[in-house]
Amino acid sequence: MRMKKVLVVYYSQTGQLENVLKSFTSKLADEEIKVDMRPIKPKLKYPFPWPFYTFFDEFPEAVQLDGCEIEDLEELEEDYDLIILGYTVWYMAPSIPVTAFMQSVQAKQIFKNKPVVTVVACRDMWVLAQEKMKNMIDTVDARLIDHVALTDQSGSVLSLVTLPMWMFTGDKKFFSALPQAGITQENIDNCVRFGERLNSSLKEDKEKNTDAMLTNLGAVSVNAKLIATEKIANRSFQIWTQLIKWSGKKYSVGRKITITIYFVFLVLLLLTIVPLNILSRKILNIFQKEKLEAMEAKYELPSGK
Numbered sequence: 343m344r345m346k347k348v349l350v351v352y353y354s355q356t357g358q359l360e361n362v363l364k365s366f367t368s369k370l371a372d373e374e375i376k377v378d379m380r381p382i383k384p385k386l387k388y389p390f391p392w393p394f395y396t397f398f399d400e401f402p403e404a405v406q407l408d409g410c411e412i413e414d415l416e417e418l419e420e421d422y423d424l425i426i427l428g429y430t431v432w433y434m435a436p437s438i439p440v441t442a443f444m445q446s447v448q449a450k451q452i453f454k455n456k457p458v459v460t461v462v463a464c465r466d467m468w469v470l471a472q473e474k475m476k477n478m479i480d481t482v483d484a485r486l487i488d489h490v491a492l493t494d495q496s497g498s499v500l501s502l503v504t505l506p507m508w509m510f511t512g513d514k515k516f517f518s519a520l521p522q523a524g525i526t527q528e529n530i531d532n533c534v535r536f537g538e539r540l541n542s543s544l545k546e547d548k549e550k551n552t553d554a555m556l557t558n559l560g561a562v563s564v565n566a567k568l569i570a571t572e573k574i575a576n577r578s579f580q581i582w583t584q585l586i587k588w589s590g591k592k593y594s595v596g597r598k599i600t601i602t603i604y605f606v607f608l609v610l611l612l613l614t615i616v617p618l619n620i621l622s623r624k625i626l627n628i629f630q631k632e633k634l635e636a637m638e639a640k641y642e643l644p645s646g647k
């Protein structure tokens with residue numbers, strides 16, 4: 343029997359997503375299945391911890407899917423049986439290096455007609471990023487067969503504080519009273535189950551079919567209440583990213599001024615409109631239970647809960 347080949351391509355800045363993928367693939371590789379892990383490398387490294395203005399300076403380019411300069415992936419096989427694409431979310435879009443990769447000539451060659459499993463590890467909001475990723479996967483003529491999403495342990499509200507503090511200071515537990523930022527070690531360790539399933543599925547040639555392979559494993563869990571917030575935020579992102587771009591070149595003083603105004607706007611929004619929105623939605627949701635459940639099921643495809 344021919345050995346099967348799996349490519350894992352990803353960008354992980356702090357190593358969190360990389361650890362997810364290492365755990366994910368730890369029981370995937372064996373004497374019949376070869377796994378190649380290939381990180382995407384931007385030509386200019388992003389800083390970590392992030393200086394405040396640099397973090398926000400990436401906002402327009404992330405949202406508008408501009409990409410950045412990246413190195414070519416090296417030591418690739420000719421013909422992979424399956425591709426695992428790991429990405430994090432930057433401003434509700436796939437991170438800039440992964441966007442750049444998906445727009446590259448190399449991605450067009452590697453992905454053509456291949457089944458793809460997407461793996462997301464982010465704070466909380468990945469639904470619209472995954473919609474953008476689906477378009478990119480279509481553009482390179484690949485087909486999405488499974489999707490796994492892991493999110494931060496501190497939940498939607500507290501992670502609005504813990505995630506930025508981790509990004510700005512490098513400290514996952516900057517506020518001792520709050521939960522640690524990022525995904526729990528337990529959740530990371532439990533990703534082994536996905537690799538185990540893929541191992542047996544590949545041996546039965548299931549990647550050649552259109553059906554998802556990672557069903558009934560808790561691959562994703564969509565919270566419909568967050569989708570509405572994502573959609574509202576995304577609309578305002580279109581306006582603000584354009585304003586920031588108009589104010590000057592990357593890292594210019596002009597951009598810093600607009601970013602400062604945007605930051606104040608964001609904080610005011612978080613303190614006023616967002617709590618009101620949460621409250622009104624809680625009431626509305628009581629009457630829209632079925633609609634919300636249908637929406638969750640739609641965005642949980644292909645792998646489901």
Ligand SMILES: Cc1cc2nc3c(=O)[nH]c(=O)nc-3n(C[C@H](O)[C@H](O)[C@H](O)COP(=O)(O)O)c2cc1C
Binds near residue numbers: 433465509
């Ligand atoms: C510039 C930037 C923007 C981010 N925006 C989001 C976001 O919109 N939604 C989200 O859930 N996480 C967001 N995150 C968190 C990342 O998705 C991810 O959890 C974090 O960067 C750690 O991933 P890594 O170290 O594996 O690359 C953002 C991170 C960065 C650096």
